[in-house]
Amino acid sequence: MHDYQRRFIEFALEHDVLRFGEFTLKSGRTSPYFFNAGSFDTGSRLSALGGFYADAVAAAGLEFDVLLGPAYKGIPLAAATAVQLADAHGRDVPWCFNRKEAKDHGEGGLFVGAEPRGRLLVVDDVITAGTAIREVIALVDGLDATVAGVVVAVDRRERGTGELSAIQEVERDHGIAVTSIVTFDDIIEYLQETGRFAEHLPAVRAYRERYGVA
Numbered sequence: 001m002h003d004y005q006r007r008f009i010e011f012a013l014e015h016d017v018l019r020f021g022e023f024t025l026k027s028g029r030t031s032p033y034f035f036n037a038g039s040f041d042t043g044s045r046l047s048a049l050g051g052f053y054a055d056a057v058a059a060a061g062l063e064f065d066v067l068l069g070p071a072y073k074g075i076p077l078a079a080a081t082a083v084q085l086a087d088a089h090g091r092d093v094p095w096c097f098n099r100k101e102a103k104d105h106g107e108g109g110l111f112v113g114a115e116p117r118g119r120l121l122v123v124d125d126v127i128t129a130g131t132a133i134r135e136v137i138a139l140v141d142g143l144d145a146t147v148a149g150v151v152v153a154v155d156r157r158e159r160g161t162g163e164l165s166a167i168q169e170v171e172r173d174h175g176i177a178v179t180s181i182v183t184f185d186d187i188i189e190y191l192q193e194t195g196r197f198a199e200h201l202p203a204v205r206a207y208r209e210r211y212g213v214a
Protein backbone atom coordinates (compact mmCIF):
# COMPACT_ATOMS: atom_id res chain seq x y z
CA MET A 1 0.00 0.00 0.00
CA HIS A 2 1.26 3.48 -0.88
CA ASP A 3 1.44 6.30 1.62
CA TYR A 4 -1.31 8.31 -0.15
CA GLN A 5 -3.59 5.25 0.14
CA ARG A 6 -2.98 5.05 3.88
CA ARG A 7 -3.70 8.78 4.12
CA PHE A 8 -6.90 8.33 2.14
CA ILE A 9 -8.15 5.54 4.44
CA GLU A 10 -7.39 7.69 7.50
CA PHE A 11 -9.12 10.66 5.91
CA ALA A 12 -12.22 8.50 5.26
CA LEU A 13 -12.20 7.06 8.80
CA GLU A 14 -11.77 10.50 10.33
CA HIS A 15 -14.97 11.76 8.68
CA ASP A 16 -17.03 8.59 9.20
CA VAL A 17 -17.06 7.99 5.46
CA LEU A 18 -15.62 4.54 5.97
CA ARG A 19 -17.62 2.70 8.60
CA PHE A 20 -17.83 -0.79 10.02
CA GLY A 21 -21.04 -2.56 11.07
CA GLU A 22 -23.80 -4.13 8.98
CA PHE A 23 -24.96 -2.51 5.75
CA THR A 24 -27.27 -3.59 2.94
CA LEU A 25 -25.79 -2.81 -0.48
CA LYS A 26 -27.41 -2.02 -3.82
CA SER A 27 -26.53 -5.58 -4.85
CA GLY A 28 -28.49 -6.93 -1.86
CA ARG A 29 -25.29 -8.16 -0.19
CA THR A 30 -24.92 -7.52 3.55
CA SER A 31 -21.55 -5.90 4.05
CA PRO A 32 -19.53 -5.41 7.26
CA TYR A 33 -18.19 -2.11 5.93
CA PHE A 34 -19.51 0.82 3.94
CA PHE A 35 -17.98 3.77 2.15
CA ASN A 36 -20.38 6.73 2.17
CA ALA A 37 -18.95 9.49 -0.02
CA GLY A 38 -21.89 11.68 1.04
CA SER A 39 -20.22 12.13 4.43
CA PHE A 40 -17.44 14.25 2.92
CA ASP A 41 -19.90 16.98 3.73
CA THR A 42 -17.99 20.26 3.93
CA GLY A 43 -16.24 22.32 1.30
CA SER A 44 -12.76 21.49 2.53
CA ARG A 45 -13.50 17.75 2.74
CA LEU A 46 -14.94 17.68 -0.77
CA SER A 47 -11.97 19.65 -2.01
CA ALA A 48 -9.53 17.21 -0.40
CA LEU A 49 -11.50 14.27 -1.81
CA GLY A 50 -11.34 15.81 -5.28
CA GLY A 51 -7.58 16.07 -4.78
CA PHE A 52 -7.29 12.31 -4.18
CA TYR A 53 -9.34 11.59 -7.31
CA ALA A 54 -7.39 14.04 -9.45
CA ASP A 55 -4.09 12.53 -8.28
CA ALA A 56 -5.38 9.02 -9.12
CA VAL A 57 -6.49 10.16 -12.60
CA ALA A 58 -3.14 11.83 -13.24
CA ALA A 59 -1.13 8.86 -11.90
CA ALA A 60 -3.06 6.35 -14.00
CA GLY A 61 -2.36 8.38 -17.16
CA LEU A 62 -5.93 7.84 -18.35
CA GLU A 63 -6.75 9.36 -21.74
CA PHE A 64 -10.17 11.00 -21.86
CA ASP A 65 -12.09 13.98 -23.25
CA VAL A 66 -14.89 14.58 -20.73
CA LEU A 67 -15.49 13.66 -17.07
CA LEU A 68 -18.92 12.20 -16.36
CA GLY A 69 -20.42 11.99 -12.86
CA PRO A 70 -23.34 9.53 -12.68
CA ALA A 71 -26.31 10.64 -10.55
CA TYR A 72 -26.38 11.01 -7.75
CA LYS A 73 -23.18 10.62 -5.81
CA GLY A 74 -20.99 10.78 -8.90
CA ILE A 75 -22.08 14.38 -9.50
CA PRO A 76 -20.15 16.17 -6.72
CA LEU A 77 -17.28 13.74 -7.20
CA ALA A 78 -16.88 14.61 -10.88
CA ALA A 79 -17.21 18.33 -10.03
CA ALA A 80 -14.58 18.16 -7.29
CA THR A 81 -12.25 16.14 -9.54
CA ALA A 82 -12.62 18.67 -12.38
CA VAL A 83 -11.82 21.54 -10.00
CA GLN A 84 -8.71 19.78 -8.69
CA LEU A 85 -7.52 18.72 -12.14
CA ALA A 86 -7.67 22.40 -13.11
CA ASP A 87 -6.20 23.85 -9.89
CA ALA A 88 -3.58 21.26 -8.97
CA HIS A 89 -2.74 19.67 -12.32
CA GLY A 90 -3.27 22.51 -14.81
CA ARG A 91 -5.80 20.45 -16.83
CA ASP A 92 -9.00 22.33 -17.52
CA VAL A 93 -11.21 19.45 -18.67
CA PRO A 94 -14.93 19.53 -19.52
CA TRP A 95 -17.28 17.72 -17.16
CA CYS A 96 -20.93 16.73 -17.12
CA PHE A 97 -23.47 14.69 -15.20
CA ASN A 98 -26.73 12.93 -15.95
CA ARG A 99 -30.18 13.26 -14.45
CA LYS A 100 -31.89 10.12 -13.23
CA GLU A 101 -35.11 11.40 -14.87
CA ALA A 102 -35.01 13.18 -18.23
CA LYS A 103 -36.26 16.78 -18.06
CA ASP A 104 -38.74 17.94 -20.72
CA HIS A 105 -38.78 21.67 -20.03
CA GLY A 106 -36.17 24.42 -19.77
CA GLU A 107 -32.90 23.24 -21.25
CA GLY A 108 -34.33 19.67 -21.19
CA GLY A 109 -32.45 16.43 -21.65
CA LEU A 110 -30.62 13.86 -19.61
CA PHE A 111 -27.18 15.46 -19.35
CA VAL A 112 -26.07 18.70 -17.75
CA GLY A 113 -22.80 20.51 -18.33
CA ALA A 114 -20.37 19.77 -21.14
CA GLU A 115 -21.63 17.68 -24.02
CA PRO A 116 -20.79 14.00 -23.36
CA ARG A 117 -18.78 13.20 -26.49
CA GLY A 118 -15.57 11.37 -27.28
CA ARG A 119 -13.83 9.40 -24.52
CA LEU A 120 -15.69 9.67 -21.22
CA LEU A 121 -14.06 9.13 -17.85
CA VAL A 122 -16.71 8.12 -15.31
CA VAL A 123 -16.14 9.34 -11.75
CA ASP A 124 -18.04 7.42 -9.07
CA ASP A 125 -17.70 6.43 -5.43
CA VAL A 126 -17.45 2.62 -5.35
CA ILE A 127 -17.77 -0.44 -7.53
CA THR A 128 -19.40 -3.44 -5.91
CA ALA A 129 -21.19 -5.76 -8.37
CA GLY A 130 -20.74 -3.39 -11.33
CA THR A 131 -24.43 -2.58 -11.92
CA ALA A 132 -23.99 1.19 -11.69
CA ILE A 133 -21.16 1.16 -14.24
CA ARG A 134 -23.20 -0.97 -16.64
CA GLU A 135 -26.05 1.52 -16.25
CA VAL A 136 -23.73 4.34 -17.32
CA ILE A 137 -22.51 2.36 -20.33
CA ALA A 138 -26.14 1.84 -21.38
CA LEU A 139 -26.86 5.52 -20.77
CA VAL A 140 -24.28 6.73 -23.29
CA ASP A 141 -25.20 4.09 -25.85
CA GLY A 142 -26.26 5.90 -29.02
CA LEU A 143 -24.30 9.06 -28.20
CA ASP A 144 -21.16 10.07 -30.03
CA ALA A 145 -19.25 8.90 -26.97
CA THR A 146 -17.73 5.85 -25.32
CA VAL A 147 -16.90 5.12 -21.71
CA ALA A 148 -13.12 4.92 -21.89
CA GLY A 149 -12.39 4.68 -18.19
CA VAL A 150 -13.78 4.66 -14.68
CA VAL A 151 -12.25 6.08 -11.53
CA VAL A 152 -13.67 5.24 -8.10
CA ALA A 153 -12.58 5.84 -4.53
CA VAL A 154 -13.00 2.21 -3.49
CA ASP A 155 -12.77 -0.90 -5.60
CA ARG A 156 -14.52 -3.37 -3.30
CA ARG A 157 -12.95 -6.23 -5.30
CA GLU A 158 -16.12 -8.28 -5.24
CA ARG A 159 -17.32 -10.88 -7.66
CA GLY A 160 -19.60 -9.58 -10.37
CA THR A 161 -22.02 -12.04 -11.94
CA GLY A 162 -19.45 -14.87 -12.14
CA GLU A 163 -16.04 -15.67 -10.67
CA LEU A 164 -14.29 -12.55 -11.96
CA SER A 165 -14.41 -9.29 -10.06
CA ALA A 166 -17.02 -6.78 -11.18
CA ILE A 167 -14.18 -4.64 -12.51
CA GLN A 168 -12.57 -7.51 -14.41
CA GLU A 169 -15.96 -8.22 -16.01
CA VAL A 170 -16.39 -4.60 -17.05
CA GLU A 171 -12.82 -4.53 -18.42
CA ARG A 172 -13.37 -7.79 -20.28
CA ASP A 173 -16.83 -6.95 -21.68
CA HIS A 174 -16.25 -3.31 -22.55
CA GLY A 175 -12.48 -2.80 -22.75
CA ILE A 176 -12.68 -0.10 -20.11
CA ALA A 177 -9.78 0.86 -17.85
CA VAL A 178 -10.81 1.02 -14.20
CA THR A 179 -8.73 2.70 -11.53
CA SER A 180 -9.35 3.27 -7.83
CA ILE A 181 -7.77 5.24 -5.02
CA VAL A 182 -7.90 2.18 -2.72
CA THR A 183 -9.18 -1.38 -2.83
CA PHE A 184 -10.82 -3.53 -0.17
CA ASP A 185 -7.46 -5.31 0.17
CA ASP A 186 -5.80 -2.01 1.11
CA ILE A 187 -8.47 -1.47 3.77
CA ILE A 188 -7.89 -4.96 5.21
CA GLU A 189 -4.13 -4.38 5.16
CA TYR A 190 -4.65 -1.11 7.02
CA LEU A 191 -6.77 -2.82 9.70
CA GLN A 192 -4.17 -5.56 10.12
CA GLU A 193 -1.27 -3.11 10.24
CA THR A 194 -2.80 -0.74 12.77
CA GLY A 195 -4.95 -3.06 14.89
CA ARG A 196 -7.80 -0.51 14.57
CA PHE A 197 -11.38 -1.85 14.45
CA ALA A 198 -9.99 -5.27 15.40
CA GLU A 199 -13.45 -6.41 16.52
CA HIS A 200 -14.68 -6.08 12.92
CA LEU A 201 -11.81 -7.92 11.27
CA PRO A 202 -13.35 -11.43 11.48
CA ALA A 203 -16.55 -10.25 9.71
CA VAL A 204 -14.51 -8.32 7.17
CA ARG A 205 -12.41 -11.42 6.40
CA ALA A 206 -15.52 -13.62 6.19
CA TYR A 207 -17.09 -11.18 3.71
CA ARG A 208 -13.90 -11.21 1.65
CA GLU A 209 -14.04 -15.02 1.66
CA ARG A 210 -17.67 -15.04 0.50
CA TYR A 211 -17.76 -12.28 -2.11
CA GLY A 212 -14.15 -11.34 -2.80
CA VAL A 213 -11.96 -12.34 -5.72
CA ALA A 214 -8.57 -13.99 -5.43
Ligand SMILES: O=P(O)(O)OC[C@H]1O[C@H](OP(=O)(O)OP(=O)(O)O)[C@H](O)[C@@H]1O
Pocket: 026, 027, 070, 071, 072, 073, 074, 124, 125, 126, 127, 128, 129, 130, 131, 132, 133, 166
Ligand atom coordinates in the same frame (compact mmCIF):
# COMPACT_ATOMS: atom_id res chain seq x y z
O1 LIG B 1 -21.34 -1.75 -8.35
P1 LIG B 1 -22.76 -1.68 -7.83
O2 LIG B 1 -23.24 -2.99 -7.24
O3 LIG B 1 -23.70 -1.08 -8.82
O4 LIG B 1 -22.81 -0.75 -6.54
C1 LIG B 1 -22.17 0.49 -6.38
C2 LIG B 1 -23.07 1.66 -6.68
O5 LIG B 1 -24.19 1.66 -5.81
C3 LIG B 1 -24.38 2.94 -5.28
O6 LIG B 1 -25.13 3.77 -6.14
P2 LIG B 1 -26.69 4.01 -6.13
O7 LIG B 1 -27.28 3.39 -7.33
O8 LIG B 1 -27.24 3.60 -4.80
O9 LIG B 1 -26.81 5.55 -6.42
P3 LIG B 1 -26.64 6.93 -5.69
O10 LIG B 1 -25.38 7.50 -6.28
O11 LIG B 1 -27.85 7.66 -6.16
O12 LIG B 1 -26.56 6.77 -4.19
C4 LIG B 1 -22.98 3.51 -5.22
O13 LIG B 1 -23.02 4.92 -5.20
C5 LIG B 1 -22.32 2.95 -6.46
O14 LIG B 1 -22.50 3.82 -7.55
Ligand SMILES: O=C(O)c1cc(=O)[nH]c(=O)[nH]1
Pocket: 024, 025, 026, 027, 033, 034, 035, 036, 037, 125, 126, 127, 128, 129
Ligand atom coordinates in the same frame (compact mmCIF):
# COMPACT_ATOMS: atom_id res chain seq x y z
O1 LIG C 1 -22.60 -1.48 -3.07
C1 LIG C 1 -23.13 -0.45 -2.63
O2 LIG C 1 -24.33 -0.18 -2.73
C2 LIG C 1 -22.27 0.53 -1.89
C3 LIG C 1 -21.16 0.13 -1.21
C4 LIG C 1 -20.40 1.09 -0.51
O3 LIG C 1 -19.36 0.79 0.15
N1 LIG C 1 -20.80 2.39 -0.56
C5 LIG C 1 -21.90 2.77 -1.26
O4 LIG C 1 -22.24 3.97 -1.28
N2 LIG C 1 -22.63 1.84 -1.91
